[in-house]
Amino acid sequence: xxxxxxxxxxxxxxxxxxxxxxxxxxxxxxxxxxxxxxxxxxxxxxxxxxxxxxxxxxxxxxxxxxxxxxxxxxxxxxxxxxxxxxxxxxxxxxxxxxxxxxxxxxxxxxxxxxxxxxxxxxxxxxxxxxxxxxxxxxxxxxxxxxxxxxxxxxxxxxxxxxxxxxxxxxxxxxxxxxxxxxxxxxxxxxxxxxxxxxxxxxxxxxxxxxxxxxxxxxxxxxxxxxxxxxxxxxxxxxxxxxxxxxxxxxxxxxxxxxxxxxxxxxxxxxxxxxxxxxxxxxxxxxxxxxxxxxxxxxxxxxxxxxxxxxxxxxxxxxxxxxxxxxxxxxx
Numbered sequence: 283x284x285x286x287x288x289x290x291x292x293x294x295x296x297x298x299x300x301x302x303x304x305x306x307x308x309x310x311x312x313x314x315x316x317x318x319x320x321x322x323x324x325x326x327x328x329x330x331x332x333x334x335x336x337x338x339x340x341x342x343x344x345x346x347x348x349x350x351x352x353x354x355x356x357x358x359x360x361x362x363x364x365x366x367x368x369x370x371x372x373x374x375x376x377x378x379x380x381x382x383x384x385x386x387x388x389x390x391x392x393x394x395x396x397x398x399x400x401x402x403x404x405x406x407x408x409x410x411x412x413x414x415x416x417x418x419x420x421x422x423x424x425x426x427x428x429x430x431x432x433x434x435x436x437x438x439x440x441x442x443x444x445x446x447x448x449x450x451x452x453x454x455x456x457x458x459x460x461x462x463x464x465x466x467x468x469x470x471x472x473x474x475x476x477x478x479x480x481x482x483x484x485x486x487x488x489x490x491x492x493x494x495x496x497x498x499x500x501x502x503x504x505x506x507x508x509x510x511x512x513x514x515x516x517x518x519x520x521x522x523x524x525x526x527x528x529x530x531x532x533x534x535x536x537x538x539x540x541x542x543x544x545x546x547x548x549x550x551x552x553x554x555x556x557x558x559x560x561x562x563x564x565x566x567x568x569x570x571x572x573x574x575x576x577x578x579x580x581x582x583x584x585x586x587x588x589x590x591x592x593x594x595x596x597x598x599x600x601x602x603x604x605x606x607x608x609x610x611x612x613x
Contacts, residue, residue, distance in 0.1 A: 285313070285314070285317050285318045285326065285329075286318065287318040287326055288318070288328065288329060289327050290327070290328045290329075291307070291329045292329070292330050292331065293334045294331070295332060295429075297429050297431045297456060298431050298432065299330065300330060300431065300454070300455035301328075301455075302324075303324065303326060303327035303328060304327065304328045304329070304330050305320065305321060305326050305328075305329055305330070306332060306457055307330060307332060307333070308332045308355065308356050308401040308403055309396075309401040309404050310399065310404075311408075312404065312408050313329070333356075335354075335356055337354035337355070337357075337459075337460070339353070339356065339357035339361040340352070340353060340357060340361060340368075341354075342369070350462055350463050350464040350465040350466075350467075352460050352461070352462050353419075353424075353460060353461045353462075353463065354402070355401060355403025355404075355457075355460055355461075356401050356402075356403060357401060357402045358397075358399065358400065358401055359387055359390060359396070359397050359402075359405075360397050360398045363387040363397075366381070366383050366384065377465070377469055378468075378469070378470070378472065379467060379469070379472045379492065381472060381474075382418055382421065382422070382472050382474055383418065385474045385476070386417055389412075389476055389485055391483070391484075402415050402419075402461060406419070406426065406440065406443060406458060406461070408448070409445075409447075409448050410447070411447055411505050411506075411508050412488070412504075412542070413504075414485065414488065416440065416443075416444055416510060417488045417490060417504040417505065417510070418490075419440040420439075420504060420510040421472070421500075421504075422467040422492070423439065423440075423441075423463075423466075423467045424440040424461045424462060424463050425437050425439055425461065425462045426438050426439075426440055426443050426458055427458075427459045427461075427462070428452065428456050429457045429458075429459050430453065430456045430457075431455045431456075435459075438451055440461060440510070441510045441512050444509045444510055445509055446508050446509055447508040447509075466494070467492060469495065470492045470495065471492070471493040471567060472492050472493070473493075473559040475487075475489045475555035475559055476489075477551050477555065483542065485505035485542075486506065486543035486547070486551060487503075487505050487506035487543070487551040487555055488506070489502065489506075489556055490504075490559075491559035491562070491563055493518070493563045497517050497518070498516050499514070499518050499519070499560075499563065500514050500515075501513045501515075501556060503528075503531075503532065503556070505538070506537055506543075506549070507532060507536045507548075507552075508536060508537075508538050511536065513531050515527070518560065518563060518564055521557055521560065525557075528552065528553060528556060532552065537549050537552075
């Protein structure tokens with residue numbers, strides 16, 4: 283998309299340089315998709331480019347109370363995807379919630395350009411209901427650090443950062459600097475569920491369950507709702523208790539309504555996936571539980587596709603598999 287109203291590109295990370303008509307530029311996915319009117323009726327005049335910020339994409343922090351992982355706002359999706367592997371077997375064993383990173387990244391169903399240019403901060407600041415970095419960071423109790431003019435700095439839980447469809451808590455001129463994922467959440471057992479109405483489609487519902495060391499459950503609902511919703515239980519509830527809690531936490535008007543899913547369908551899928559998460563986290567810890575997690579990261583509203591076989595009984599990778607569809611429950 284041409285941005286023919288831009289008069290200047292300024293390389294800076296200083297919120298004091300921001301003025302009306304400016305936009306922060308990181309990966310540029312939204313800016314270069316929507317053009318000069320990406321953020322309202324007035325055309326953009328300047329881009330404040332974070333490309334030379336030099337922020338370390340991922341920092342592993344040791345020592346309480348800051349132990350955990352710090353994701354720079356300029357960390358790309360490709361760099362985020364590489365995180366679990368970079369920590370090795372011991373790191374993944376210590377922080378099992380890293381299992382969420384790749385399913386969330388895969389929820390982008392992105393082109394290689396988006397994969398290598400889009401950023402953690404850009405996904406958060408765009409604040410779409412289906413933003414998978416929002417899902418990941420909210421589900422792990424991530425806390426955003428926000429810089430403002432005059433040297434101000436404030437911290438906001440990611441679950442509260444997004445306030446609605448395309449809206450967030452940032453004031454004019456403020457800049458998202460990073461997101462901190464605490465070790466306490468990274469050390470938890472997790473479960474992931476995602477659904478889309480179409481093959482390789484945008485998420486219609488994305489839920490993350492987290493069973494903490496003290497036996498408490500944190501359930502984070504995203505994509506189905508216009509903003510993240512978190513439910514906290516002192517212990518694993520039964521099915522009826524979970525459904526009742528969802529009744530109270532998510533009013534009907536909070537379910538998102540667009541071409542990727544009607545509110546009634548999103549509500550039905552939220553209850554369905556929440557119960558699946560509760561059931562999974564109720565099973566004993568072990569390889570069976572990890573296998574259950576691995577088997578349920580697929581998110582499209584389509585069944586697993588089994589490759590057809592040749593006459594010798596081996597898989598034939600060149601033969602296409604015709605997809606099947608299910609009825610759209612609640613739609």
